[in-house]
Amino acid sequence: MTELQTIQTAEIDRSQNYHVTGQRERSIMELQQRACLTPRPLTSNTPVIGGFIAWFRNAWNSVSTQWYIAPLIQQQNEFNQGVVDELRALRDDMQSLHAELRIIASEQQELKQQTDKIADLVDVAGVGYIRIQELKQLLDEISDRLIANDRDVAALTHDLGKVTYAVIRLDEDLKRLDGALRS
Amino acid sequence: MRIAYFSPLPPQKSGIADYSATLLPSLAEMAEIDVFVDDNLLPQLPPHPSISIHSISSFRGPLDKKQHICIYQMGANVHYHDKIFQLLRRYPGITVLHDVNMNSFFGELYLMRGQITEYTRLMAYAYSEEGLSHARSAHRGETPYDTAKYLLIEPLIERSLGVIVHSHYAESLIRARRPGVSVKRIPLVTDIAFSSASAEEAKLQLGFEQSDLIIAAFGYISPTKRLEKLLSVSSMLRNKIPHIKLAIVGEAIDGYDLYTEIAALGLADITRVTGYVKESELRTYLAATDVGFNLRYPTIGESSATLVALMASAKPTLVSNVDAFVEYPDDACIKIDIGEHEEFQIASALNKLLSDAELRRQIGHNARRYVEFTCAPALVAQQYMEFVETVLNEIAPSKMKASLSSKR
Structure with a gap:
């Protein structure tokens, strides 16, 4: 397995895992819920004067710190919301990437099958090439023999022609000789 | 002397037909001639006691009718010389080569009829590996057929016991290609x-x-x-x-x-x-x-x-x-x-x-x-007869053994 394949397989696993558990989605939901900070009201458990103490604390707080804390909370809220939004965007990007990876993995699987087929064909072609070379050599040998054969036939026909004419003349000579002997 | 003579004859529209029509009467003064023509042809030839006309398909070889020699008039026109070529291959004799480039003849005889293998085989026979490669390459369309270089007269002259041509040019061309062939220049005949x-x-x-x-x-x-x-x-x-x-x-x-x-x-x-x-x-x-x-x-x-x-x-x-x-x-x-x-x-x-x-x-x-x-017919006929004698003497029974062994 190549490095790319290893990574792709891992990503696919993670992607599948992610979808099965929905953990990351829940995490983001939780973060969303916790993104907005709200100040808690001040209370007191002291008997009798507890109410007064709580009132006093709130009053004091609104006078001494709220003007300072409130903007900070607002700033923190905005930041938190920004982080959550970014995380969502990243999650969406990741899902797209996972989808693309699945397509690529599928295509690669097909390519691999085709490569395997080509490799098989190359093996067959290699064997075929050797066979063709052998046949070509055989054909050349046959061709050479055929040429030699044609030449032999031509020479034999040529000789046969000579013999034919010689036989005709011999036959005539014999007839003449026979005639002479008879007379 | 009895000669088997193969040629187109008038009314066939061929220069060789006219040539034979002019030559035959004079040749017939010196030998008995069996003229073989295309089947069903009624040749326009004045009757002569020493000339008899036969259909070419009736020829069974010189032994059959005891002809002393076969004379084949060969030109490049397939229509008139296809059958003559087939007999020339089978029964060697004297070939009168009117054209010294027969590539177009074999091209028409084999290639035009789709018999590519026959043409290739002929090229291989005549020019060995070089001819074989050229023919194959030309068949594949990689190179044009080089008809000027490959004359393809070798298959004809090597089967012949003697070759007659009409010019010194043709004579030297044949001698250069096949030095052992018995060749004679006899001018064209005319009336x-x-x-x-x-x-x-x-x-x-x-x-x-x-x-x-x-x-x-x-x-x-x-x-x-x-x-x-x-x-x-x-x-x-x-x-x-x-x-x-x-x-x-x-x-x-x-x-x-x-x-x-x-x-x-x-x-x-x-x-x-x-x-x-x-x-x-x-x-x-x-x-x-x-x-x-x-x-x-x-x-x-x-x-x-x-x-x-x-x-x-x-x-x-x-x-x-x-x-x-x-x-x-x-x-x-x-x-x-x-x-x-x-x-x-x-x-x-x-x-x-x-x-x-x-x-x-x-x-x-x-x-x-x-x-x-x-070019007078009587002169040309005389030269034909002299050449026939020369060829027959070369293959006389007394010289036969040497003649055959030299070929093998």
Whole structure:
């Protein structure tokens, strides 16, 4: 397995895992819920004067710190919301990437099958090439023999022609000789 | 002596048919001739007691009828020589090779009929590995068929006990390719009685004026006859020589159109293209001719029967100064070089000849004398018989053993 394949397989696993558990989605939901900070009201458990103490604390707080804390909370809220939004965007990007990876993995699987087929064909072609070379050599040998054969036939026909004419003349000579002997 | 003789004969439209018709009566004075012709052909040959006509498919070899030798007239026209070639291969004899390039013959015999293997085999037989490679490469379309280099005469001459050709050019070509082959040059034959009618009578008979000056070309009309050159020169000369007339006596090969050129040059009023004519009309045209035009280039090493006919008719004739035509005496014809000066030389020669009747007479006289002493049927027949004797002596029974062992 190549490095790319290893990574792709891992990503696919993670992607599948992610979808099965929905953990990351829940995490983001939780973060969303916790993104907005709200100040808690001040209370007191002291008997009798507890109410007064709580009132006093709130009053004091609104006078001494709220003007300072409130903007900070607002700033923190905005930041938190920004982080959550970014995380969502990243999650969406990741899902797209996972989808693309699945397509690529599928295509690669097909390519691999085709490569395997080509490799098989190359093996067959290699064997075929050797066979063709052998046949070509055989054909050349046959061709050479055929040429030699044609030449032999031509020479034999040529000789046969000579013999034919010689036989005709011999036959005539014999007839003449026979005639002479008879007379 | 009894000879089996294979040839086309009139009315077949072939120069070789005419050649045999002229030669056979003289040959028959010296031997008994069994003439084998295409099946169902009724040859136009005057009856002769020593000539008998047979169908070619009836031939069973020389042993059957005890012919002392077979003589095969071979040309490049497949229609007339296919069967002759098949017999030549089987029963060797003397081959009269009228063309020394037979590639077109085998191309038509095998390639045109889809028998590529036969052609390849023949090329391999004649030129070994080189021929085989060339044929295969040409079949695949990688290279054109080199018909000028591979003449393919070897399959014919190697099967033959002797070869007759008509020129020294052809003779040396064969000797160079197959030094061991017995080859003899015997000039073309022609009927010396060609020029019986007077030119004036002949002109009137053909519908010309007596004062017309006729330049005539004979035989198949094809680009190799250089007739475009004649037309081009004539379009210039007609202003200077008003009585000039052109007679193109013969049939055009398929696909060749000379009429367009004639019309384009405005020569239709002085040009006559006859198509194929019978022998009697051919003789009249020969007699009417003032100057013969017999250029030929490129050649396939052939000799020209129409040239010899013109010479026998005492006509001064222009020929191409190439191959076998170089061998004709310089004072018996006018030789035109191939190349950039060709048209100029044609124009100059025609101008001189058409303006000078005495010059025409003199060259015509020389031409006729040359033909009388070289191409007369009796002379040619005599040379045939001498060569037959030579070949038969080489294969005489007493020499047979040496003859055969030298071949193996």
